[in-house]
Amino acid sequence: MTNRTGTASALTLSLGLAAALALAGTVALGLTLPATVEQGEYSRLIAIHPGLAWASYLAFGVTAAASALWLWPRTRSSRWDLLAGSSAEIGVVFTALTLATGSIWGRPTWGVWWVWDARLTLSALMLALYLGYLALRRVPAPVDVRARRSAIAALLAVAVVPVNHFAVEWWRTLHQGRSLAQTTPGNDLDGIFVGVMLLGFLAMTLVYCWLLVHRVRVARLEDRLDEQSLAVALDERRREAVLAP
Amino acid sequence: MWRDAVLVAGKDLRIEARSRVATNQVAPFAVLVLVLFAVALDADRRVLEQAAAGLLWVAVLLSTLLAVHRAQGVESAEGTGDALRLSGLDPAGIFLGKAAAVAVQLLALEVLLGVGVVVLYDIDPAGLGTLALTAGAATVGLAAAGTLYGVLATRSRVRETLLPLLLLPVVAPVLIAATRASEAALAGDPLGAAPQWLGLLGVFAVMYVGFGVVAFGPLMEEA
Numbered sequence: 001m002t003n004r005t006g007t008a009s010a011l012t013l014s015l016g017l018a019a020a021l022a023l024a025g026t027v028a029l030g031l032t033l034p035a036t037v038e039q040g041e042y043s044r045l046i047a048i049h050p051g052l053a054w055a056s057y058l059a060f061g062v063t064a065a066a067s068a069l070w071l072w073p074r075t076r077s078s079r080w081d082l083l084a085g086s087s088a089e090i091g092v093v094f095t096a097l098t099l100a101t102g103s104i105w106g107r108p109t110w111g112v113w114w115v116w117d118a119r120l121t122l123s124a125l126m127l128a129l130y131l132g133y134l135a136l137r138r139v140p141a142p143v144d145v146r147a148r149r150s151a152i153a154a155l156l157a158v159a160v161v162p163v164n165h166f167a168v169e170w171w172r173t174l175h176q177g178r179s180l181a182q183t184t185p186g187n188d189l190d191g192i193f194v195g196v197m198l199l200g201f202l203a204m205t206l207v208y209c210w211l212l213v214h215r216v217r218v219a220r221l222e223d224r225l226d227e228q229s230l231a232v233a234l235d236e237r238r239r240e241a242v243l244a245p
Numbered sequence: 246m247w248r249d250a251v252l253v254a255g256k257d258l259r260i261e262a263r264s265r266v267a268t269n270q271v272a273p274f275a276v277l278v279l280v281l282f283a284v285a286l287d288a289d290r291r292v293l294e295q296a297a298a299g300l301l302w303v304a305v306l307l308s309t310l311l312a313v314h315r316a317q318g319v320e321s322a323e324g325t326g327d328a329l330r331l332s333g334l335d336p337a338g339i340f341l342g343k344a345a346a347v348a349v350q351l352l353a354l355e356v357l358l359g360v361g362v363v364v365l366y367d368i369d370p371a372g373l374g375t376l377a378l379t380a381g382a383a384t385v386g387l388a389a390a391g392t393l394y395g396v397l398a399t400r401s402r403v404r405e406t407l408l409p410l411l412l413l414p415v416v417a418p419v420l421i422a423a424t425r426a427s428e429a430a431l432a433g434d435p436l437g438a439a440p441q442w443l444g445l446l447g448v449f450a451v452m453y454v455g456f457g458v459v460a461f462g463p464l465m466e467e468a
Contacts, residue, residue, distance in 0.1 A: 125417050156394075157415075
């Protein structure tokens with residue numbers, strides 16, 4: 001494991017295959033969903049949009065948990081720091097995709113690309129929050145300093161999400177309620193839609209896991225490269241010293 | 246802890262009183278922002294009147310960035326940060342002191358901006374009690390969050406650009422809640438919405454003062 005130079009393994013291969021299968025199924029089933037009366041062709045976005053949103057929450061949750069594990073002295077290990085950073089990166093991508101697919105859906109349905117409804121505003125704030133977190137991680141610092149700083153920032157970020165939630169929720173509410181809460185009888189989300197949506201959740205979760213394993217391994221390789229280049233530089237300087245008269 | 250906080254706050258406020266950066270630069274900047282808003286909105290009295298509360302709090306947020314910058318700036322020059330760390334003061338006290346100093350400056354600034362809004366935007370001051378409570382709770386939250394993120398972003402060469410990116414999404418609830426509470430206060434609070442927003446401001450303030458007291462020590466050690 002420590003001498004690995006690539007990021008592929010049996011685990012990523014099987015995760016990747018499962019993710020590809022689930023995604024292919026989601027796309028195939030999503031495209032064959034019937035167009036609904038109210039939303040027309042765009043209702044099919046339900047196959048991927050809620051799944052993307054779920055994966056972004058999962059990613060930020062993992063970041064928070066890994067950060068807490070790093071801060072807890074008994075479980076402190078650089079692997080939690082790498083996991084937190086990698087997960088946040090993927091979470092940012094999923095949040096951006098959530099906003100993009102939501103916009104594509106909102107344009108024909110609400111008539112505008114963007115409305116200032118509670119959940120959109122919250123997602124946009126969350127995106128900004130974690131972009132800040134990633135920017136903080138890029139600030140050059142010793143590994144331990146970076147880890148502590150990032151872990152505290154991640155916990156602060158996750159703590160402010162509920163406050164943001166209440167603020168924007170009271171501020172305005174237009175978004176339809178939570179997707180799964182709408183599956184009560186008599187609702188227009190019928191079985192096939194729910195099934196495809198749940199498959200979308202599974203697919204996005206698998207994609208997230210697959211990306212995460214690869215990203216953590218890349219981060220570990222980056223750290224190793226840093227260490228090695230330092231050792232190589234030291235070695236060169238020593239040789240120069242020997243050569244010098 | 247409290248004694249240390251008073252010491253640090255006194256030190257920071259003395260520096261500000263003597264250097265006059267807050268009065269000569271931050272305060273004129275904040276008023277300038279109010280003027281710029283009026284220019285951007287075409288000095289339409291009705292628009293300005295409707296948006297006054299929001300514009301006021303945006304001006305406060307922008308000034309908070311400057312004040313926090315300044316508060317961290319005095320600790321990064323000439324090794325004063327190291328001196329502060331070696332002084333043996335309680336980190337929680339240092340946090341509370343620095344936040345209190347920022348809060349005092351912000352409160353003074355809010356009074357100035359309030360007068361500015363009344364004069365420039367033609368607002369009838371009403372609901373002064375609610376406004377004072379709003380300003381108090383929002384200021385504590387802004388100062389605490391600002392000081393905490395200030396030390397998080399400090400000692401990095403990209404501090405100027407990093408701090409707004411870190412701080413502004415975090416204080417978004419303060420902007421929303423303070424704006425709504427001020428609007429309600431100015432309108433005589435017909436819907437009774439102000440207490441809800443004040444509560445949110447209070448929760449935010451308590452949360453960030455708590456985080457600061459706990460997290461400031463570890464963050465200061467490493468910087």
